[in-house]
Amino acid sequence: MSLMEFEMIAHYFTRPSQRQDVVQGIGDDCALLRVPAGMELAVTIDTLVGGVHFLQDANPYAIGWKSLAVSLSDLAAMGAEPAWATLALTLPEASTSWLAAFSRGLFDLADQYGLALVGGNTSRGPLSITVQAHGFVPQGTALCRRGAAVGDLIYVTGTLGDAAVGLDLCLGHEPASVAPTARDYLLTRLNQPEPRVAVGLALRGIASSAIDLSDGLVADLGHVLLASGVGATVDLARIPRSAALKGLIIPWEKVVGGGDDYELCFTVPPNRQGQLEAALHDVGCAYTPIGVIVSRNGLEWCDATGQAVVIAATGYRHFP
Amino acid sequence: MSLMEFEMIAHYFTRPSQRQDVVQGIGDDCALLRVPAGMELAVTIDTLVGGVHFLQDANPYAIGWKSLAVSLSDLAAMGAEPAWATLALTLPEASTSWLAAFSRGLFDLADQYGLALVGGNTSRGPLSITVQAHGFVPQGTALCRRGAAVGDLIYVTGTLGDAAVGLDLCLGHEPASVAPTARDYLLTRLNQPEPRVAVGLALRGIASSAIDLSDGLVADLGHVLLASGVGATVDLARIPRSAALKGLIIPWEKVVGGGDDYELCFTVPPNRQGQLEAALHDVGCAYTPIGVIVSRNGLEWCDATGQAVVIAATGYRHFP
Numbered sequence: 343m344s345l346m347e348f349e350m351i352a353h354y355f356t357r358p359s360q361r362q363d364v365v366q367g368i369g370d371d372c373a374l375l376r377v378p379a380g381m382e383l384a385v386t387i388d389t390l391v392g393g394v395h396f397l398q399d400a401n402p403y404a405i406g407w408k409s410l411a412v413s414l415s416d417l418a419a420m421g422a423e424p425a426w427a428t429l430a431l432t433l434p435e436a437s438t439s440w441l442a443a444f445s446r447g448l449f450d451l452a453d454q455y456g457l458a459l460v461g462g463n464t465s466r467g468p469l470s471i472t473v474q475a476h477g478f479v480p481q482g483t484a485l486c487r488r489g490a491a492v493g494d495l496i497y498v499t500g501t502l503g504d505a506a507v508g509l510d511l512c513l514g515h516e517p518a519s520v521a522p523t524a525r526d527y528l529l530t531r532l533n534q535p536e537p538r539v540a541v542g543l544a545l546r547g548i549a550s551s552a553i554d555l556s557d558g559l560v561a562d563l564g565h566v567l568l569a570s571g572v573g574a575t576v577d578l579a580r581i582p583r584s585a586a587l588k589g590l591i592i593p594w595e596k597v598v599g600g601g602d603d604y605e606l607c608f609t610v611p612p613n614r615q616g617q618l619e620a621a622l623h624d625v626g627c628a629y630t631p632i633g634v635i636v637s638r639n640g641l642e643w644c645d646a647t648g649q650a651v652v653i654a655a656t657g658y659r660h661f662p
Numbered sequence: 663m664s665l666m667e668f669e670m671i672a673h674y675f676t677r678p679s680q681r682q683d684v685v686q687g688i689g690d691d692c693a694l695l696r697v698p699a700g701m702e703l704a705v706t707i708d709t710l711v712g713g714v715h716f717l718q719d720a721n722p723y724a725i726g727w728k729s730l731a732v733s734l735s736d737l738a739a740m741g742a743e744p745a746w747a748t749l750a751l752t753l754p755e756a757s758t759s760w761l762a763a764f765s766r767g768l769f770d771l772a773d774q775y776g777l778a779l780v781g782g783n784t785s786r787g788p789l790s791i792t793v794q795a796h797g798f799v800p801q802g803t804a805l806c807r808r809g810a811a812v813g814d815l816i817y818v819t820g821t822l823g824d825a826a827v828g829l830d831l832c833l834g835h836e837p838a839s840v841a842p843t844a845r846d847y848l849l850t851r852l853n854q855p856e857p858r859v860a861v862g863l864a865l866r867g868i869a870s871s872a873i874d875l876s877d878g879l880v881a882d883l884g885h886v887l888l889a890s891g892v893g894a895t896v897d898l899a900r901i902p903r904s905a906a907l908k909g910l911i912i913p914w915e916k917v918v919g920g921g922d923d924y925e926l927c928f929t930v931p932p933n934r935q936g937q938l939e940a941a942l943h944d945v946g947c948a949y950t951p952i953g954v955i956v957s958r959n960g961l962e963w964c965d966a967t968g969q970a971v972v973i974a975a976t977g978y979r980h981f982p
Contacts, residue, residue: 365804370808370889371736371737371739372704372740372742372797375702375703384693384694385692385693385695385780385796389785391752394785416692417691420692430708463707465711465715467711468711470787472709474794484692487689487691554691569689
């Protein structure tokens with residue numbers, strides 16, 4: 343890109359930081375940052391590719407929002423407090439209207455958490471957005487995948503499957519008879535997920551494991567089971583579904599196998615149920631027990647009567 | 663990509679870390695890292711796009727090497743000690759031979775600095791590699807762009823222009839009569855740059871400003887001058903050129919305007935020349951004074967007789 347184009351792009355992303363821990367933000371070879379004493383730094387990097395993770399003509403405000411949201415969701419799953427982000431943006435051309443909307447979406451979400459954009463890079467090429475998010479967690483208190491133990495209850499926040507059905511709507515695979523309000527709700531769930539940061543923070547010291555649902559419950563709970571060396575039984579009748587979804591005929595495979603929900607899935611020992619209720623009482627996010635950790639490896643499903651149900655979904659799995 | 667493809671890709675990048683400061687590496691929602699007390703964290707993110715920053719059929723070993731080298735060069739320019747990296751890899755397909763060579767190139771360079779790959783993400787899409795590098799610098803000692811003062815001498819490490827001519831060779835714009843050994847040298851300079859990490863570390867407390875030459879001397883020294891509110895006079899006859907380049911007829915515009923050299927450009931106050939010589943004596947990297955910082959804004963060039971010379975190059979400029 344030309345010098346002028348790069349300066350124009352930088353204009354949309356350079357803002358003075360209010361954070362004391364940012365010694366040097368955008369504008370030098372590196373950002374210089376201070377991690378508070380006693381804190382571990384949690385970092386996560388994610389890429390959204392045009393035509394793969396979103397449609398090429400998707401709303402740039404939503405792309406900006408979601409490109410940060412998916413990384414904040416990873417911080418939430420570790421129980422980390424968001425602090426900083428970096429952005430590597432690859433664009434086929436420098437469109438001012440696209441950049442204005444994209445940066446607004448990204449900063450609207452960043453501002454909810456007082457997060458500073460501290461570094462970036464722009465290249466010309468096929469549309470692709472990589473965000474690394476950085477957060478703090480007191481030493482030794484991070485929520486990891488490997489802590490689930492036999493007897494722990496399994497919970498999910500919010501409702502599952504909304505984003506997968508929202509994607510069907512985007513792609514024109516309309517389920518029969520979607521009301522306009524339900525349609526709007528499902529598309530918002532797909533395009534502007536709300537990372538469950540407050541839930542993750544509240545779960546420190548309570549949850550024995552946690553993960554965010556980016557690839558679907560089947561795949562993501564599967565990661566927890568593998569890392570913890572345990573299995574699980576999940577009651578399909580307890581899987582929380584939105585009012586919008588309950589009005590439609592959606593196969594279970596889509597609800598528990600579809601990605602992009604960005605809810606949290608976590609496990610809690612039975613003797614910490616009271617602590618859990620107290621900690622999440624004021625967070626304002628629904629959470630539902632859906633099953634239990636068992637010693638027999640693998641993920642089994644049952645219906646309301648306890649009968650085993652076969653689910654064919656495998657979800658999507660990314661590196662790592 | 664399929665589950666199997668992602669597992670296959672993860673295989674190439676997951677290695678046990680020897681670093682005590684990596685609490686959790688690849689394998690959870692986030693990496694968990696500890697920054698030593700008294701250290702600031704330096705971070706930098708860079709993207710290499712296939713067909714833009716390298717030819718689509720380029721040697722994957724060199725792509726792996728260079729994708730980390732460009733970020734380590736930014737750490738070098740801040741005087742930061744490399745510690746960790748994350749990798750976001752977008753691939754059109756999962757080729758085992760490509761991945762094996764790419765990861766070998768990346769780790770061969772990482773191992774030179776004891777750097778750990780602590781997180782990653784893989785997507786399907788047009789070939790693109792984003793690396794974020796993380797390093798440590800004692801609080802308040804980072805080499806920034808804004809510290810150049812009138813009277814400071816301007817230095818560059820190594821030789822300039824090799825990578826720009828190497829790119830011409832790659833693209834088939836052969837300068838006349840390039841000997842095979844010169845050709846090999848120039849292509850290696852383009853494809854496997856050596857980040858000047860040891861120089862950057864040695865310059866802490868001595869250099870008043872520093873930047874790495876990713877976009878060419880004109881553009882990068884220009885950043886230093888702008889950030890420092892000063893100007894410079896540079897003597898073209900002092901610009902260090904390799905033996906390979908001296909044997910060719912290359913316009914000055916390419917030597918001082920071409921990118922990808924990944925040498926350092928830094929300024930040193932006149933009263934620290936002795937310290938500089940002592941600090942770089944054992945580093946094993948050539949460095950050359952090329953000019954002086956002046957109060958009049960702008961970058962002026964002169965020849966060996968002191969006559970002003972006009973250079974048309976502007977270099978490339980990226981965000982930030």
